[in-house]
Amino acid sequence: MEVTQEQKLNAQVVQRAWEDAQFKSELMANPVEIMEKLTGHKINLPEGQKMVVVDQSNESTVYFNIPRKVDFDTLELTEEQLEQVAGGITPTFIAVGYGFAVGVAVWAATGD
Numbered sequence: 001m002e003v004t005q006e007q008k009l010n011a012q013v014v015q016r017a018w019e020d021a022q023f024k025s026e027l028m029a030n031p032v033e034i035m036e037k038l039t040g041h042k043i044n045l046p047e048g049q050k051m052v053v054v055d056q057s058n059e060s061t062v063y064f065n066i067p068r069k070v071d072f073d074t075l076e077l078t079e080e081q082l083e084q085v086a087g088g089i090t091p092t093f094i095a096v097g098y099g100f101a102v103g104v105a106v107w108a109a110t111g112d
Contacts, residue, residue, distance in 0.1 A: 009035075009041060012038065013035055013038060013039065016038060017055075017057075023038075027053050028053045028054075031051045032051050
C-alpha cells in the first residue's frame with residue numbers, strides 16, 4: 001500500500017512529538033497551528049469541528065479509541081472511493097485511531 005502525502009506529513013508530526021517534549025506540549029495545546037507550522041500545509045477542518053491531540057505514548061497504558069459514528073445517509077464518497085466501488089473492491093471501515101497510529105508509527109520507524 002502506498003503512503004499518501006498526508007500520511008507522510010502526519011508521520012513527520014508524530015516523529016517530532018516523540019523526539020521533542022516541548023513540541024508535543026505545544027501540539028496538544030494548539031494542534032492545527034503547530035501542525036501547519038511544522039509541515040507548511042494548511043489544515044482544513046469542516047466548520048464547527050476541532051482537532052484534539054491525545055498523547056498515547058505511555059507504554060504502560062492500552063488505549064482504545066471510539067471513532068465517531070458514520071452517518072451512512074449523508075456519507076459522500078471521494079472520487080478514489082467511487083472508483084474502488086465501481087471496480088468491485090469492497091471498502092472496509094477500520095478503527096481509524098488505532099490503525100492509523102500504528103501505520104504512522106511503522107512508517108516513521110522504517111521510512112517505508
